[in-house]
């Protein structure tokens with residue numbers, strides 16, 4: 001199929017997905033009967049207050065945690081029904097960028113070593129070709145390759161997040177799941193990282209799930225927004241529509257909180 005025909009096709013589908021955590025403290029239905037599609041080339045924003053289930057939904061989509069009920073389909077194939085080998089191959093197609101870049105990088109590897117690591121794990125190329133590709137990726141995300149052999153802790157938070165993004169791109173994923181990727185950064189740096197993600201999404205034709213409690217951030221990046229509350233999607237709509245004409249009372253409250261900032 002041509003690239004243009006692929007655009008708009010459903011890449012990931014969550015079908016009536018729920019996740020129940022049980023512990024001595026009790027049971028939490030973190031995700032409650034959620035259905036959501038992410039199409040090729042599309043960015044879907046997920047917003048909601050702390051504890052609403054955004055990160056859990058992201059982990060379920062990535063196959064990092066098993067669903068309690070429902071299904072996650074990637075290109076029409078059910079994740080949990082795959083063999084270990086097929087799941088490993090699929091993992092390369094979905095990558096995640098986390099809130100805390102330092103925690104997500106390997107501290108004993110250099111910057112370039114971190115970016116090359118997924119290529120090694122997936123047996124791509126030779127040591128030299130992996131390094132060459134990792135250096136290209138560092139340049140792409142705005143990290144000077146001259147500093148490629150420094151360790152992650154020698155970089156600022158913003159630069160660490162750029163390295164983490166380069167690593168997420170190494171296997172040329174179809175889907176990038178960003179879980180609050182700018183919340184741990186200074187405001188000025190946040191804008192730079194958002195601009196980078198916006199640019200990469202356009203140039204690489206990536207599909208993105210973008211999680212944030214910050215509606216203004218999601219408005220900038222997302223084509224569609226899903227609003228979560230207590231594990232449920234209470235409203236999902238194209239971004240402009242959601243901001244112009246929210247239907248759900250909770251969405252209206254969230255928007256009212258952000259409107260003075262946007263004005």
Ligand SMILES: Nc1ncnc2c1ncn2[C@@H]1O[C@H](COP(=O)(O)OP(=O)(O)OP(=O)(O)O)[C@@H](O)[C@H]1O
Pocket residue numbers: 021022023028029030048049050051052053054055056057213
């Ligand atoms: N491993 C776990 N075991 C037990 N409960 C969990 C676990 N992970 C998440 N939860 C609970 O599930 C609910 C949803 O959490 P989740 O982290 O998905 O929300 P969130 O919207 O991403 O919040 P935040 O913005 O604070 O990260 C919360 O009540 C949380 O305490």
